[in-house]
Amino acid sequence: TLAAPAIAQENQKITWRLTSSFPKSLDTIYGGGETIAKYVREATDGNFDIQVFAAGEIVPGLQAADAVSSGTVEMCHTVPYYYVGKDVTYAMGAAIPFGLNARQTNAWHYYGGGIDLMNKFYATQGFVGFPAGNTGVQMGGWFRKEINTLEDLKGLKFRIAGLAGRIMSKLGVVPQQIAGGDIYPSLEKGVIDGAEWVGPYDDEKLGFVKVAPYYYYPGWWEGGPTVAVFINKEKYDGLPEKYQSLLRTAAQATNGDMLASYDNKNPPAIRRLVDQGAQLRAFSQEIMQASYDSAKEVYGEISAENATFKEIYDNQLAFKRDAYLWAQLSEYTFDTFMMIQQRNGTL
Amino acid sequence: TLAAPAIAQENQKITWRLTSSFPKSLDTIYGGGETIAKYVREATDGNFDIQVFAAGEIVPGLQAADAVSSGTVEMCHTVPYYYVGKDVTYAMGAAIPFGLNARQTNAWHYYGGGIDLMNKFYATQGFVGFPAGNTGVQMGGWFRKEINTLEDLKGLKFRIAGLAGRIMSKLGVVPQQIAGGDIYPSLEKGVIDGAEWVGPYDDEKLGFVKVAPYYYYPGWWEGGPTVAVFINKEKYDGLPEKYQSLLRTAAQATNGDMLASYDNKNPPAIRRLVDQGAQLRAFSQEIMQASYDSAKEVYGEISAENATFKEIYDNQLAFKRDAYLWAQLSEYTFDTFMMIQQRNGTL
Numbered sequence: 001t002l003a004a005p006a007i008a009q010e011n012q013k014i015t016w017r018l019t020s021s022f023p024k025s026l027d028t029i030y031g032g033g034e035t036i037a038k039y040v041r042e043a044t045d046g047n048f049d050i051q052v053f054a055a056g057e058i059v060p061g062l063q064a065a066d067a068v069s070s071g072t073v074e075m076c077h078t079v080p081y082y083y084v085g086k087d088v089t090y091a092m093g094a095a096i097p098f099g100l101n102a103r104q105t106n107a108w109h110y111y112g113g114g115i116d117l118m119n120k121f122y123a124t125q126g127f128v129g130f131p132a133g134n135t136g137v138q139m140g141g142w143f144r145k146e147i148n149t150l151e152d153l154k155g156l157k158f159r160i161a162g163l164a165g166r167i168m169s170k171l172g173v174v175p176q177q178i179a180g181g182d183i184y185p186s187l188e189k190g191v192i193d194g195a196e197w198v199g200p201y202d203d204e205k206l207g208f209v210k211v212a213p214y215y216y217y218p219g220w221w222e223g224g225p226t227v228a229v230f231i232n233k234e235k236y237d238g239l240p241e242k243y244q245s246l247l248r249t250a251a252q253a254t255n256g257d258m259l260a261s262y263d264n265k266n267p268p269a270i271r272r273l274v275d276q277g278a279q280l281r282a283f284s285q286e287i288m289q290a291s292y293d294s295a296k297e298v299y300g301e302i303s304a305e306n307a308t309f310k311e312i313y314d315n316q317l318a319f320k321r322d323a324y325l326w327a328q329l330s331e332y333t334f335d336t337f338m339m340i341q342q343r344n345g346t347l
Numbered sequence: 348t349l350a351a352p353a354i355a356q357e358n359q360k361i362t363w364r365l366t367s368s369f370p371k372s373l374d375t376i377y378g379g380g381e382t383i384a385k386y387v388r389e390a391t392d393g394n395f396d397i398q399v400f401a402a403g404e405i406v407p408g409l410q411a412a413d414a415v416s417s418g419t420v421e422m423c424h425t426v427p428y429y430y431v432g433k434d435v436t437y438a439m440g441a442a443i444p445f446g447l448n449a450r451q452t453n454a455w456h457y458y459g460g461g462i463d464l465m466n467k468f469y470a471t472q473g474f475v476g477f478p479a480g481n482t483g484v485q486m487g488g489w490f491r492k493e494i495n496t497l498e499d500l501k502g503l504k505f506r507i508a509g510l511a512g513r514i515m516s517k518l519g520v521v522p523q524q525i526a527g528g529d530i531y532p533s534l535e536k537g538v539i540d541g542a543e544w545v546g547p548y549d550d551e552k553l554g555f556v557k558v559a560p561y562y563y564y565p566g567w568w569e570g571g572p573t574v575a576v577f578i579n580k581e582k583y584d585g586l587p588e589k590y591q592s593l594l595r596t597a598a599q600a601t602n603g604d605m606l607a608s609y610d611n612k613n614p615p616a617i618r619r620l621v622d623q624g625a626q627l628r629a630f631s632q633e634i635m636q637a638s639y640d641s642a643k644e645v646y647g648e649i650s651a652e653n654a655t656f657k658e659i660y661d662n663q664l665a666f667k668r669d670a671y672l673w674a675q676l677s678e679y680t681f682d683t684f685m686m687i688q689q690r691n692g693t694l
Contacts, residue, residue, distance in 0.1 A: 011358065042592035043390055098685065101678055103450065103483075106603060107610035136450075137678045199677070218681040245389035246593075253596045256453060256603035263454035267669035270676060280676060288684050292693075317694070322614035324689035327682060329617060329627060330546070331448055331484045334565040335671075335679060337635055338445065342671035346639075347664070 011047035012240060018052045018229075019059040019067055021078035023180075026202055028265065030054060032133035032227055032258045033077035039250035040243075048243055050075070068230045069126035075231040077132060080118075084162050086125075088302050092312040093118045093129060095225035097164050097295045100316070102134045102224030102259055104323045109226065110252075112319045117312045128236050132251040133227030133258035136266070140216035140283055141196030142208040144187065147216065147283075150290055159183055159195035163298065164221030170294040180206070187211045196221075200269035201262065204276075215278040220291060227258065358394040359587060365399045365576075366406040366414055368425035370527075373549055375612065377401060379480035379574055379605045380424035386597035387590075395590055397422070415577045416473035422578040424479060427465075431509045433472075435649055439659040440465045440476060442572035444511050444642045447663070449481045449571030449606055451670045456573065457599075459666045464659045475583050479598040480574030480605035483613070487563035487630055488543030489555040491534065494563065494630075497637055506530055506542035510645065511568030517641040527553070534558045543568075547616035548609065551623075562625040567638060574605065 018037060022030040037050035053073075055061030064076035065083050080093030092114075100108060108114040109131050122129045141160070147153065154172035165175030176192050186192045188211040195212065196219060197203045209215070229251050236244065274280065283291075303310035341347045365384060369377040384397035400420075402408030411423035412430050427440030439461075447455060455461040456478050469476045488507070494500065501519035512522030523539050533539045535558040542559065543566060544550045556562070576598050583591065621627065630638075650657035688694045 039592065039596045043589050043596060045587075045589050098688075101682055101685075103606065103610055106607040110604060110607040111611035137681045139677070200673075217676045218678070218684075220681060220684070223678070223681050223685075240392075242390050242392045245386065249386045249390060249597055249600045252603060253599035256599060257457060259450065260453040260457040263450055263670070264458035264666075266677070267673035270673050271669065282680055292684075292688065296693075319611075320685075321689065321694050322618065323610070324682075324685050324694060326547075326614035326617050328686050328689070329564045330486070330613070331565070331570070332679075332682060332686065333629055334484045334567060334570050335448055335674060337565075337567070337639075338448075338570075338667075338671050339675050339679065341445075341639065342668065342675070346643075347668050347671060 011044045012243075013047045013049075014239075014243070015049045015051065016074040016235075017058065018050050018075045018077060019057075019064050019073045020052060020054050021061040021064045021076065021082060022055055023061070024054045025205065026198070028201065028258060028261050029133065029135065029198075029227060031261070032254050035254045035257055036077070036132060036229065036247075036250045039253060040246055043246055043250075044243075048246070052077075065125070065127070065230055068232050071232050071234070073232075074235045075229055077227065077229050079225060080129070080228050081162050081225070087121075087308075088163070088306060089121050089309045089312065091163055092309065092316065093122075093226060093228055095222040096299075096313075097167055097221040098292050099223050100320055100323065102136045104320070104327075105134065105224040105226055106131065106255065107323070108316055108319050113315055117315060121308055121312070122230065123233060127230040127233050129228045129230045130248055130251040131226045131255045132229040133255055134224055135198060135222075135227070136224055136259055136262050138196070138219035138222045138225070139199050139203065140219045141194050142187065142203070142212035143194035143214040143216060144190065144212045145193070146214055146281065147194070147287065149284065150286060153287065156194065157192040159186070159192050160221070167221075167291060167294045167298050170297065171290055184208065184211065199262065199266050200273055201265040204269050204273055209273055209276045209278045213277050213279050214281050215273065216281050216283055218283070220283070220288065226255075358391045359590075360394050360396075361586075361590070362396045362398065363421040363582075364405065365397050365422045365424055366404075366411050366420045367399060367401055368408040368411045368423065368429060369402055370408070371401045372552065373545070375548065375605060375608050376480065376482065376545075376574060378608070379601050382601045382604055383424070383479060383576065383594075383597045386600060387593055390593055390597075391590075395593070399424075412472070412474070412577055415579050418579050418581070420579075421582045422576055424574065424576055426572060427476065427575050428509050428572070434468075434655075435510070435653060436468050436656045436659065438510055439656065439663065440469075440573060440575055442569040443646075443660070444514055444568040445639055446570050447667055447670065449483045451667070451674075452481065452571040452573055453478065453602065454670070455663055455666050460662055464662060468655055468659070469577065470580060474577040474580050476575045476577045477595055477598040478573045478602045479576040480602055481571055482545060482569075482574070483571055483606055483609050485566035485569045485572070486543070486546050486550065487566045488541050489534065489550070489559035490541035490561040490563060491537065491559045492540070493561055493628065494541070494634065496631065497633055500634065503541065504539040506533070506539050507568070514568075514638060514641045514645050517644065518637055531555065531558065546609065546613050547620055548612040551616050551620055556620055556623045556625045560624050560626050561628050562620065563628050563630055565630070567630070567635065573602075
């Protein structure tokens with residue numbers, strides 16, 4: 001028919017709602033939702049209009065995935081590991097302790113089978129999901145006192161959630177679940193001994209340096225966590241193919257964009273924090289190794305109970321073994337040399 | 348008018364040609380051009396159709412930028428440093444020796460001012476440019492004999508081009524310009540002593556391991572080179588805004604996509620190469636340091652002559668100093684721990 005080409009060329013008017021798991025104050029991670037929406041809006045002359053809502057505006061931050069499953073909203077921007085309470089398999093879509101770094105995470109998702117494996121699981125939850133942001137490795141958190149030995153972990157009240165909390169509790173840590181806004185007063189009053197948040201740029205805003213100046217690294221529980229978009233499966237399947245493709249492309253562009261933004265903001269932030277009195281400390285080898293051993297134990301326990309987790313974990317583990325062999329010969333040696341120059345003041 | 352909204356909604360039919368600087372046999376880097384075209388085509392129901400041509404099909408690989416400047420083709424997919432013979436400023440759009448790693452390169456381009464600075468320069472060349480791919484740090488190349496000391500560099504005939512060739516020639520190396528297809532016979536006959544190409548996945552295809560088994564790392568002349576799209580400025584300015592935005596989004600998505608693909612392909616390739624007899628060697632600290640000092644000398648010489656280069660180099664240098672300070676506290680410590688596990692066989 002003569003009409004067909006004209007219809008095919010048209011950008012249908014569609015208005016969707018995206019609920020973010022993040023407040024606007026976390027501008028970089030919250031901004032990922034805005035970036036996807038902007039890219040999609042611009043490429044369709046505003047006809048595919050995704051309206052972005054901060055955590056709590058229409059859906060509480062940690063209920064974003066449920067709101068997508070039920071169709072309350074068409075999509076959300078969230079961190080998959082927020083939902084490990086429903087199924088620990090979610091963690092594989094974001095980061096697991098002692099998992100992959102940010103680049104490896106992307107390689108595994110886009111080419112190592114990660115996106116397909118996760119979507120087999122996400123389909124059982126009523127949505128599709130794609131990577132749409134990464135913070136890079138996070139920091140290990142703020143502590144009121146130095147933490148040097150395994151003995152120092154015993155009874156330590158540390159604000160940390162999910163899998164890392166479970167791993168640390170094997171070492172005597174008492175994991176605390178505390179919302180972002182309540183961390184500062186809890187640290188100040190000594191209700192907790194330490195807290196992890198994100199990295200220098202985001203942590204600076206909450207002022208932890210004033211009440212818990214020992215700032216530890218690395219945040220081994222998230223080497224490069226993926227922030228994802230979840231899209232209600234029925235709504236996604238009902239989209240014109242061109243809008244499906246555009247959404248995927250916008251998500252992939254955003255995935256790199258957020259990491260680039262954090263990588264630009266964190267370096268000056270860490271210098272400002274040191275000026276404000278932050279005492280930088282690396283976790284001791286003793287604590288790192290015990291945490292690692294505890295993590296392996298936990299993965300064994302979960303794998304025995306959850307076949308879906310096991311399938312995805314085993315796939316990623318094989319990938320990780322090759323990735324960390326190659327890394328030794330490639331960027332690591334380049335970075336090592338450059339860091340020596342940085343320390344020598346010869347950059 | 349009543350007609351306006353309908354016109355705005357329409358996806359105009361546009362056919363463009365993209366010439367790649369790469370042969371199809373380099374499937375990953377060549378594939379970046381295909382990926383952009385695919386993302387754009389899909390998001391417009393085929394109406395914005397970018398036809399991709401391999402190097403030599405319509406334009407020789409190293410003349411891609413010229414073909415865009417002159418409007419022979421609308422766009423190309425190339426590595427900016429190929430054009431340092433015209434103006435060394437081009438190198439800043441890709442990678443300079445002892446520059447940034449891949450993540451830092453992205454952070455500098457998208458948020459550190461890199462894209463804007465480069466486009467001020469690209470405008471003088473008749474095009475706009477955006478990052479659209481990255482190989483990650485490359486390898487240091489294949490050598491017939493071991494290269495341990497500065498003495499070993501004297502008179503060494505090494506296939507390498509551009510800035511790195513100039514830097515190495517200060518150390519007595521005799522840089523050789525040889526096209527990809529001619530490297531193997533030149534190495535085999537001993538016409539040259541060594542050659543750099545890309546990384547394990549691409550290098551394996553050319554079979555260098557059989558004639559020059561010493562495989563050095565890192566390729567300090569490209570810590571994370573950006574592959575770019577150049578788009579004729581007049582053609583870009585004449586595009587509907589939605590197509591301009593879509594092109595930028597597709598390029599940014601491709602930028603991450605290529606790196607993820609290389610990061611997936613290189614790890615198994617390095618293992619295969621070792622099985623085939625590759626002898627892995629790190630460049631000695633002596634050679635690294637002398638090369639670094641030589642590079643700084645060269646940047647001083649160029650900066651004295653070329654104000655545009657100097658402006659962009661100085662901007663990136665300030666970024667680099669902060670970036671390598673931060674890296675020490677963040678991913679480097681995470682990666683170090685994970686590599687220890689890899690070496691111990693406990694991953």
